Amino acid sequence: xxxxxxxxxxxxxxxxxxxxxxxxxxxxxxxxxxxxxxxxxxxxxxxxxxxxxxxxxxxxxxxxxxxxxxxxxxxxxxxxxxxxxxxxxxxxxxxxxxxxxxxxxxxxxxxxxxxxxxxxxxxxx
Amino acid sequence: xxxxxxxxxxxxxxxxxxxxxxxxxxxxxxxxxxxxxxxxxxxxxxxxxxxxxxxxxxxxxxxxxxxxxxxxxxxxxxxxxxxxxxxxxxxxxxxxxxxxxxxxxxx
Numbered sequence: 001x002x003x004x005x006x007x008x009x010x011x012x013x014x015x016x017x018x019x020x021x022x023x024x025x026x027x028x029x030x031x032x033x034x035x036x037x038x039x040x041x042x043x044x045x046x047x048x049x050x051x052x053x054x055x056x057x058x059x060x061x062x063x064x065x066x067x068x069x070x071x072x073x074x075x076x077x078x079x080x081x082x083x084x085x086x087x088x089x090x091x092x093x094x095x096x097x098x099x100x101x102x103x104x105x106x107x108x109x110x111x112x113x114x115x116x117x118x119x120x121x122x123x124x125x
Numbered sequence: 126x127x128x129x130x131x132x133x134x135x136x137x138x139x140x141x142x143x144x145x146x147x148x149x150x151x152x153x154x155x156x157x158x159x160x161x162x163x164x165x166x167x168x169x170x171x172x173x174x175x176x177x178x179x180x181x182x183x184x185x186x187x188x189x190x191x192x193x194x195x196x197x198x199x200x201x202x203x204x205x206x207x208x209x210x211x212x213x214x215x216x217x218x219x220x221x222x223x224x225x226x227x228x229x230x231x232x
Contacts, residue, residue: 035221044210044212044223044224044225044226045161045163045169045212045214045223045226046223047220047221047222047223050219050221059219059220061220062126062220095168095169100171100174107219108216108217108218108219108221109216109221110174110216111159111171111174111175111214111216112159112161112169112171113171113180115168115169115170116168117168118168
C-alpha cells in the first residue's frame with residue numbers, strides 16, 4: 001500500500017525557516033518524480049516544487065523561487081521542502097504528491113496518483 | 126505560465142442531475158489535463174487523467190472530454206457523495222498550474 005506521511009509543519013514567524021518532510025512507502029521511491037503542492041486556507045491548489053527521481057533536477061514556482069528548496073534522500077524514501085524567508089502568504093497546508101508514471105524522464109510528470117495527508121504551516125507574528 | 130480558467134466557480138444541482146464543469150487553458154495543452162476531486166479536510170483525489178481516462182476505482186458516472194484549450198468534466202447522475210470542490214490541472218509544461226476550483230453543492 002502506497003503511503004505518504006508529511007511532518008515538520010507548525011507555527012513560524014515571518015522571516016523564519018521550516019523544513020517539511022514526506023516519508024514514502026509502498027513503492028520504489030527512487031523511480032518517481034515527487035512534488036509539493038500547497039493550499040492556503042479557503043483557497044485553491046498551488047503547485048510549489050518538483051524533484052526528479054535521481055534528485056538531479058528540480059523546479060520551483062516563481063512565488064517560492066530563491067526561498068524554498070526541494071530535495072530527497074532515496075536511501076530514506078523521503079522528500080523534503082526547506083522553506084526559508086517565510087512570508088505570511090506562505091501560510092497553507094502543504095501536500096507531497098507522487099507522480100503516477102515511473103521513470104518519467106520529465107519533471108512535468110503525468111498526474112498525481114497519491115497524496116499525503118497534508119502538513120499545516122502557519123506564518124504569523 | 127499556462128493559465129487555467131474553470132467555470133462555474135460554484136454550482137448547485139440535484140441528485141441525479143447531469144453536471145458539467147469546464148476548464149479552459151490559456152494555450153494549447155493537447156490532452157495534458159487532469160481532474161481532481163477534493164472533499165473538505167482531505168487531500169485531492171484524481172478522477173480523470175489525460176483529459177478523458179478514468180482513474181482506477183473512480184465511478185463511471187465521471188467522464189472527461191476535450192483537447193487543445195477546452196475541457197469538460199461531466200458527472201452523469203449526481204450522487205450525494207459527489208459534494209466536493211473540483212480542480213483541473215495541466216501538465217503540458219512547467220510550472221504545473223491548477224484551475225481555481227469549482228465548488229459543487231447539492232440542492
